[in-house]
Amino acid sequence: MSCRRIMRELLEFFRFGELDDWSAPHLAHLETCRACRDEVGLDRELVVQLQRALAARVAGYQASPNAWLEVRRRALEPAAPSRLGRMGWRVRLLPLGAAFVLLAAAVLPAFDRGGLVPVSRMPVQTGLMEAADNDPLPVDASDWYLAYVTSPPPSPPATQLTAWVDPSGKVPFHSEAKTGLTQ
């Protein structure tokens, strides 16, 4: 075992009082390795100093003699309603109602589409492309196509496409006719 692993495990054994037969190899290593021994020593020293420091934090302090009287006075006085409690049940239910509306708005469209079905349970349709290739045209589409092909082209409206021809064979210029100029 490496020193690193020995130290990691051994420090835990020492810190948490878990020395037992399983830690015998670790202790044997300590007897031969000065560096590991120093590390353990430092850790033990730190714990001792830490306990002293913690004890010094609280040494000489105690709760004041009036603490009990104050606790009793406060415990017996009616608890002030919380800010939320003063607002009444309708106001307290507002966030819940808003959350419900948002949830409904998110979920209901899914039911409209046939309910919430997990993706894993959705029916898988295979061979859709082949079916599309072999399928004839829909009946109404083919009928429309035949009617389109066999029918004559629609005649344009007479008012727009019929040219005016003068019986004399002359095609007067539109502006001449209007202005009365002659050649």
Add this chain to the structure above:
Amino acid sequence: MQRRINTLGNTGAQHDLVSRMQGGDLDAFEEFFAAYQRPVYLTALAITRDPFLAEEILQDCFVKAYRVRDRLRTDVSPLPWLQRVCTNMCFTRLSRRRPLAEPLTDLIGNLAPDIAARPDQVVESREILEVLQRGIDALPPKQRGAVVLYYLHGYSLAEAADIAGCRVGTMKSRIHYALRALRVLLPVERRATVAGGRLAGEELA
């Protein structure tokens, strides 16, 4: 370190005390306060390092205990519950206050010139203790709570984990990281003194 055995164990007196308190007996509440105020106060004081704040937290704890007395279990000691309420209140109050503790890196920086200037005085216990005090203040709240429960009160790992509401492994981890952070605060010369071989002869024998 000598661990307390069954520190938080239940006794018939505790069961009776809580039951009487639930019946509205104020004398029982006073006994309840007298029985548990000391460890709760020490926890609050050790975590906050402020006697006034610690007393305020102590009062809040017991007022809360009285108000929810009907929900207190009579089959187990109320001390873990009290300690948990106390540590949570400490963390809440400390989070509202301006952080007083210096970061650990600053502490190390402050310590280095002292080692060079007055090495004979650095090894004095008072200075080490003061550095450690500031180091404890600089620990994250959960690690500080773990150190207080384990090393000040002497609770077992399981008891400390029960109070903190975490697993034993989590409690071990918090203590490990707290010690790792505090370890760098020990002056280098102190380390050399400690590592002089005292351990091999005395503590491992």
